[in-house]
Amino acid sequence: MSSTVRKLIQKKFKIRGYTLKVDALDQILSFTNRFLGAEDEALDLLLDHLQSQSQKLGVKSSILDKEPVSRVIAALLAADDAVEEDFISNGAVSSSTSAIRVIDAFLIPKFRYDPIKKQFYEHTGGLHIHGDASAKAALYKDRFLLLYQRVLRDSHFSKPAFHTEMSHYGSCEIAPIQSLVGQMGRRWVMGVISQLEDGHFYLEDLTASVEIDLSKAISFGLPYFFHNFCMVRNLLIVIMFCLRVTFHSTVVKVITCGFPPLEDRDKSLKSLAQHDFFGCGTLTKEETLRLPELEKRSLNDMFVILSEIWLDSEEKVMGKLETVLDGFESQEVVPSLFVFMGNFCSHPCNLSFHSFSSLRSQFGKLGQMIGAHQRLKEHSRFMFIPGPEDAGPSTVLPRCPLPKYLTEELQKHIPNAIFASNPCRIKFYTQEIVFFRHDLLYRMRRSCLMPPSTEETDDPFEHLVATITHQSHLCPLPLIVQPIIWNYDHCLHLYPSPHTIVLGDKSEQKAFKYTGITCFNPGSFSDDSTFVAYRPCTQEVEFSAL
Numbered sequence: 001m002s003s004t005v006r007k008l009i010q011k012k013f014k015i016r017g018y019t020l021k022v023d024a025l026d027q028i029l030s031f032t033n034r035f036l037g038a039e040d041e042a043l044d045l046l047l048d049h050l051q052s053q054s055q056k057l058g059v060k061s062s063i064l065d066k067e068p069v070s071r072v073i074a075a076l077l078a079a080d081d082a083v084e085e086d087f088i089s090n091g092a093v094s095s096s097t098s099a100i101r102v103i104d105a106f107l108i109p110k111f112r113y114d115p116i117k118k119q120f121y122e123h124t125g126g127l128h129i130h131g132d133a134s135a136k137a138a139l140y141k142d143r144f145l146l147l148y149q150r151v152l153r154d155s156h157f158s159k160p161a162f163h164t165e166m167s168h169y170g171s172c173e174i175a176p177i178q179s180l181v182g183q184m185g186r187r188w189v190m191g192v193i194s195q196l197e198d199g200h201f202y203l204e205d206l207t208a209s210v211e212i213d214l215s216k217a218i219s220f221g222l223p224y225f226f227h228n229f230c231m232v233r234n235l236l237i238v239i240m241f242c243l244r245v246t247f248h249s250t251v252v253k254v255i256t257c258g259f260p261p262l263e264d265r266d267k268s269l270k271s272l273a274q275h276d277f278f279g280c281g282t283l284t285k286e287e288t289l290r291l292p293e294l295e296k297r298s299l300n301d302m303f304v305i306l307s308e309i310w311l312d313s314e315e316k317v318m319g320k321l322e323t324v325l326d327g328f329e330s331q332e333v334v335p336s337l338f339v340f341m342g343n344f345c346s347h348p349c350n351l352s353f354h355s356f357s358s359l360r361s362q363f364g365k366l367g368q369m370i371g372a373h374q375r376l377k378e379h380s381r382f383m384f385i386p387g388p389e390d391a392g393p394s395t396v397l398p399r400c401p402l403p404k405y406l407t408e409e410l411q412k413h414i415p416n417a418i419f420a421s422n423p424c425r426i427k428f429y430t431q432e433i434v435f436f437r438h439d440l441l442y443r444m445r446r447s448c449l450m451p452p453s454t455e456e457t458d459d460p461f462e463h464l465v466a467t468i469t470h471q472s473h474l475c476p477l478p479l480i481v482q483p484i485i486w487n488y489d490h491c492l493h494l495y496p497s498p499h500t501i502v503l504g505d506k507s508e509q510k511a512f513k514y515t516g517i518t519c520f521n522p523g524s525f526s527d528d529s530t531f532v533a534y535r536p537c538t539q540e541v542e543f544s545a546l
Helices: 002-015 022-032 039-052 066-089 133-152 265-270 285-296 314-329 356-371 374-379 404-413 440-446 460-471 486-492
Strands: 100-104 111-114 119-122 188-197 200-204 209-213 229-233 238-248 251-258 303-307 337-341 381-385 424-428 431-437 448-450 500-504 510-514 517-521 530-535 540-545
Touching: 002 022, 002 039, 022 039, 022 066, 039 066, 039 285, 111 133, 133 188, 133 486, 188 209, 303 314, 303 500, 314 356, 314 374, 337 431, 356 374, 356 404, 440 448, 440 460, 460 500, 460 510, 460 517
Parallel strands: 188 238, 209 251, 229 238, 303 337, 337 381, 431 500, 500 517
Antiparallel strands: 100 424, 111 119, 188 200, 188 229, 200 209, 229 251, 238 251, 303 530, 424 431, 510 517, 530 540
């Protein structure tokens, strides 16, 4: 490990025009050992300070010895200690509620991919809720290009530098559907499955569409839905799938199909040129180094997540909720955050619902209940996320926070309550967490075109997690099944992959760690009294029930 870091140090200093003596190299090595896992950032910070203060330090040669390096390191460590003391004096270490940053879905920046320049750029214009027809077309184009640029970086689908076979089928380079005209043999294509005519399925990309026959297709352990992107093999169709296909007259017969390969989070971040896709702002080098240290001190921090809290069911639900609050009130360390996810009423709050004043008073009673637990009120935060049947302008995604009319009484008792959108995001030190309340599993299974393979797993929740992570989208359903605001579809993107995804669903409690992403469903508190205690720093999921 030390030899690898030594080579990294020498390489970075050589790029900046410096040559290190042995004693200076040893000094820098001991400095980087304080920042395990963040050596790159530590060295960049050291070099920036060294170059900016070279005249003050009396550096007149490109060959560095121990003295100027030691002085810069001492200054950096002293500044770091001063910042930590300031954090402690302000109580930020003892109370991690200040480290919780909630990002509203409607404030997430929008980025688009330029396939010519092969880079992302930020959309700077206004985003209208009621977009025109071009916004709907841009929705699918943006989803396609997001996955396409990810696939092109995968070693299996990148163009080989030499004429060598990359697999049993040869090169897996993606071919546009338009290029399949008049071609023989096998190709890999990527596109989206759509139904342009009743009873006929097509695979589309940005160049053309082709009719496909899925009757004998074999899926690689994943279900497929309308408007999902796939990759097809044997004339590959790319629509957020990978398929293996053959031509039969004018119809492409799909042999095998699969989702685009998932990309490691760190690899995605390196390709984004410091763009803030998550929406919490970019970090300075000092913050990048400091946050992991502060996170290590918050290992005991806990988020308590409950879904389906029917406020109008006082005997069945509210009594059990008070029992939960009593239990955490008596603990030595209270949770940093309570997340209450809807629905907050046992009846849908649609046009036939006429009890909004009653629901308002029930929110007030919930505020009184929380306020009666003094330690929780002072040291914990409370966040409320609307469910699919809660009051709001419509059922379209993303959903805005609960109406102020309903929550005013609660805020009188809990002034620091957070009313978030659905979905919403939380940044806790370095951890990126996405919350989404939707009955997704049921609706996904109803929209499934092909039965999922049971070769790897027969758990529907695991299939669901694999689907949304490979699609890099929280709700890859057809717009006729689940409407989405066209200009705000990017709010549901999962790129780069977050550390944790919380899927509030009516189905039973489940947790699944997939390619480093922790995903879980807290269950329905109203139906089976289940909830989850989650430790974000260790990504530990603890199932709980009354």
